[in-house]
Amino acid sequence: MVALLDMDSFFAMIEIVRNPFLKDKPVAIIGWGERTAISSMNYAAKRYGVKVGMPPHMAKSLCPQIVFVKADFAEYESISLGIENLLCERFPIYIRYSIDEFFIDLNVPRYLERLIELKKEIKRQYKLTCSIGISPNPVLSKIACEFSKPDGFLIVEKEKISEFLQDLDVSSIPGIGRKTQEYLRKIKINRVKELVDFAKRSVCPKTLAELVESIFTIDFDRKEFFKKKPPKSFGHMKTLDVNITSLSQIKEIGFYLLYRAFLRMIREGYRARTVSLILRYHKFQTISLSRSLKEWSSNFLRFAKVLEMLIESAFNYEPVRMLGVSLSNLKPFSVEQLELFSNHEKLLKAMSVKNLEISSKLFLT
Amino acid sequence: MKVAVEANELSNKISIVSKTVPSKTIKPIMSCVLFDVSHDGTYLHATDLETGVKARVQCEPDGEGRFAVDAKILYEIVRTLPSEGKVQLSFSSGLLAVECGRSKFRVPTMDPAEFPEISLPSEGYALDIEAKTLSEMIDRVVFCAAKDEFMRNLNGVFWEIGKGFLRLVASDGFRLALAEERLSTQSESSFLISLKSMKELQNIIQSCSETRITIRYDGKRLSLSTSNIETVMRVVEIDFPDYKKVLPKAFKSKVIFSKDDLIEALRRTMVIAKRGSESVRVEIAEDVLSLSSRSPDSGEVSEEISIRKEGEDIIAAFNPLFLMEALRHVHTDEVEFNFVDSTSPLQINPLNVEGYLYIVMPIRIV
Numbered sequence: 001m002v003a004l005l006d007m008d009s010f011f012a013m014i015e016i017v018r019n020p021f022l023k024d025k026p027v028a029i030i031g032w033g034e035r036t037a038i039s040s041m042n043y044a045a046k047r048y049g050v051k052v053g054m055p056p057h058m059a060k061s062l063c064p065q066i067v068f069v070k071a072d073f074a075e076y077e078s079i080s081l082g083i084e085n086l087l088c089e090r091f092p093i094y095i096r097y098s099i100d101e102f103f104i105d106l107n108v109p110r111y112l113e114r115l116i117e118l119k120k121e122i123k124r125q126y127k128l129t130c131s132i133g134i135s136p137n138p139v140l141s142k143i144a145c146e147f148s149k150p151d152g153f154l155i156v157e158k159e160k161i162s163e164f165l166q167d168l169d170v171s172s173i174p175g176i177g178r179k180t181q182e183y184l185r186k187i188k189i190n191r192v193k194e195l196v197d198f199a200k201r202s203v204c205p206k207t208l209a210e211l212v213e214s215i216f217t218i219d220f221d222r223k224e225f226f227k228k229k230p231p232k233s234f235g236h237m238k239t240l241d242v243n244i245t246s247l248s249q250i251k252e253i254g255f256y257l258l259y260r261a262f263l264r265m266i267r268e269g270y271r272a273r274t275v276s277l278i279l280r281y282h283k284f285q286t287i288s289l290s291r292s293l294k295e296w297s298s299n300f301l302r303f304a305k306v307l308e309m310l311i312e313s314a315f316n317y318e319p320v321r322m323l324g325v326s327l328s329n330l331k332p333f334s335v336e337q338l339e340l341f342s343n344h345e346k347l348l349k350a351m352s353v354k355n356l357e358i359s360s361k362l363f364l365t
Numbered sequence: 366m367k368v369a370v371e372a373n374e375l376s377n378k379i380s381i382v383s384k385t386v387p388s389k390t391i392k393p394i395m396s397c398v399l400f401d402v403s404h405d406g407t408y409l410h411a412t413d414l415e416t417g418v419k420a421r422v423q424c425e426p427d428g429e430g431r432f433a434v435d436a437k438i439l440y441e442i443v444r445t446l447p448s449e450g451k452v453q454l455s456f457s458s459g460l461l462a463v464e465c466g467r468s469k470f471r472v473p474t475m476d477p478a479e480f481p482e483i484s485l486p487s488e489g490y491a492l493d494i495e496a497k498t499l500s501e502m503i504d505r506v507v508f509c510a511a512k513d514e515f516m517r518n519l520n521g522v523f524w525e526i527g528k529g530f531l532r533l534v535a536s537d538g539f540r541l542a543l544a545e546e547r548l549s550t551q552s553e554s555s556f557l558i559s560l561k562s563m564k565e566l567q568n569i570i571q572s573c574s575e576t577r578i579t580i581r582y583d584g585k586r587l588s589l590s591t592s593n594i595e596t597v598m599r600v601v602e603i604d605f606p607d608y609k610k611v612l613p614k615a616f617k618s619k620v621i622f623s624k625d626d627l628i629e630a631l632r633r634t635m636v637i638a639k640r641g642s643e644s645v646r647v648e649i650a651e652d653v654l655s656l657s658s659r660s661p662d663s664g665e666v667s668e669e670i671s672i673r674k675e676g677e678d679i680i681a682a683f684n685p686l687f688l689m690e691a692l693r694h695v696h697t698d699e700v701e702f703n704f705v706d707s708t709s710p711l712q713i714n715p716l717n718v719e720g721y722l723y724i725v726m727p728i729r730i731v
Contacts (some may be wrong), residue, residue, distance in 0.1 A: 160505075259436065267675050291515075293513055294512045294513050299538075302513075302516070303515060305515045306513075306515050308515075309515045313385075334642045334727065334730070335642045335643070335644045335682070335728045335730055336728065336729040337684060337724040337726065337728050338708060338727055338729055339538050339539060339610065339726060340536060340538055340539065340540070340541060340606075340611045340710065340724065340726050341536075341538055341606045
């Protein structure tokens with residue numbers, strides 16, 4: 001059996017815990033820029049039809065009393081790591097699927113007790129609720145989890161799969177998007193049981209038939225699914241509030257994005273060789289450039305120098321609307337070659353901190 | 366205008382100057398070599414705007430003139446011609462004809478007026494040094510310079526001229542090489558020359574026939590004139606790190622051993638090290654230096670060599686390639702390793718030879 005633990009309205013609930021004034025009000029979390037979209041909302045907002053990815057003005061027209069809260073991603077990330085710590089104390093095998101979702105291998109004794117204890121502990125420590133779906137395969141666990149929300153706990157035993165699914169709407173199956181739903185509704189398929197019958201017919205598209213089959217799988221490849229896949233790169237992108245034409249500002253933002261990518265890379269224990277830059281100009285012309293070091297490095301200053309050179313060669317003084325930086329060509333960080341002329345503390349003091357402050361101001365105002 | 370030249374001589378001079386021609390350039394003229402035939406002699410010019418080279422070609426000119434021709438094409442043509450025999454170069458109406466035996470080439474040329482002028486500093490400080498000595502000094506440090514061009518302050522060799530000495534220093538940030546020679550110098554100055562220019566300089570010193578050469582420095586440019594070749598290189602206007610700060614002052618342990626013994630042991634250790642963490646553990650205990658390395662997939666290795674030790678036992682880890690490259694540039698049979706501790710720079714000296722040292726930073730096992 002496999003479980004999916006999904007935090008309920010994660011970002012919105014964190015903000016509500018931090019600010020009880022928001023309790024019972026429709027709340028949506030938005031980014032810092034003017035071109036932002038909604039990244040999370042509570043159930044009160046969901047009832048008005050507010051959805052993830054919606055621009056704030058649209059949400060406001062659906063729900064005039066909605067309260068927008070600007071995202072504090074550092075806080076969300078830190079709580080997510082805290083939850084992961086509670087999880088790994090109880091379950092040896094799991095994967096972090098996103099900032100607020102974890103698939104857990106239940107091939108351990110007393111797994112139900114452990115899950116209930118975990119759910120309680122998250123509530124006790126963070127005052128946040130989560131929902132847990134348990135079934136023989138990950139897709140079904142996801143469906144069960146969504147079905148049980150909020151604060152749910154649902155087990156779908158292998159004998160009960162058909163019974164559980166038959167009356168569900170086809171939209172509850174992950175992987176069936178808006179287009180597929182439209183197609184299915186046109187041919188009068190609304191419920192999963194109708195979809196199951198359709199999947200048996202030869203006219204059913206192959207991918208759809210395979211998707212339906214995956215929900216009923218009872219022996220999925222557990223080893224492959226829970227295998228930790230090494231990351232290919234660490235990167236950050238930023239759509240700017242206002243278009244920028246100043247080289248020094250582009251550099252500042254670039255260093256800020258690099259710094260965030262660098263910290264994540266170091267935290268996950270990797271070194272990199274390649275620095276990549278993406279610049280999108282106001283007319284949506286996009287330029288991407290990469291450059292590799294001769295050796296793998298874990299030195300921020302070296303990456304910053306490469307990035308500076310990339311920016312200088314890519315930037316043509318036209319207004320920039322989006323900037324992305326990534327570190328790739330990774331290797332696990334098992335040894336650290338010490339440097340003659342610098343150390344990390346000096347380095348951050350000399351270069352990033354100053355730039356970070358400037359960049360943060362840029363984003364916040 | 367016509368020039369008759371020995372194929373060998375032409376090939377040799379084009380080979381020297383064409384190393385300066387940039388491999389990628391926005392301006393097509395920069396990918397050319399310039400032929401300058403005048404009553405002063407026949408000269409081949411090439412430049413990447415940082416380094417300029419002017420080589421005198423021994424030939425029989427008929428007339429005067431200048432033309433610029435693609436360096437790559439000309440070099441390939443000359444290389445494929447029979448090495449014995451004369452090459453006839455004729456320039457007229459914007460075309461260069463190259464004839465040798467029964468081979469005939471006609472290649473387009475470019476406007477020589479667009480070619481940047483190469484002028485040598487006429488003033489400035491002159492340093493007289495034995496060609497072999499300078500060449501050895503360059504050879505001993507240049508491999509330590511950072512290869513990445515964006516590390517501008519380390520992508521070159523730092524020259525320090527003091528009262529009575531010339532010192533060359535190069536570092537890639539992980540290791541450092543220093544070579545020093547006593548000279549009768551009176552003035553003091555220091556500057557950084559890019560790695561590309563240094564390789565050019567080395568190339569010219571090694572191809573010249575003089576035993577002594579004169580290096581000239583005017584505050585912005587460094588130049589070298591030999592009987593047949595003149596070169597000028599721009600100083601990189603960026604500060605080299607304060608290397609004196611990182612030179613270890615006192616040591617806790619001094620170890621002397623046979624250079625060949627360690628090179629052999631390192632060579633074997635690297636078989637495993639390069640498949641693992643690319644590090645080698647160095648343990649000094651009593652009169653033995655042990656090397657070991659392991660790889661999760663390829664196994665492990667341990668080696669021992671005999672040493673003479675003064676001071677404490679020590680354990681540290683290093684990139685074996687850094688140790689190997691240092692040892693290969695030491696010309697004595699015995700070498701000295703001077704340790705401070707496992708996280709401080711290791712100083713390597715050839716035994717009883719002054720003027721050369723090598724510093725390498727250890728690796729911290731995470």
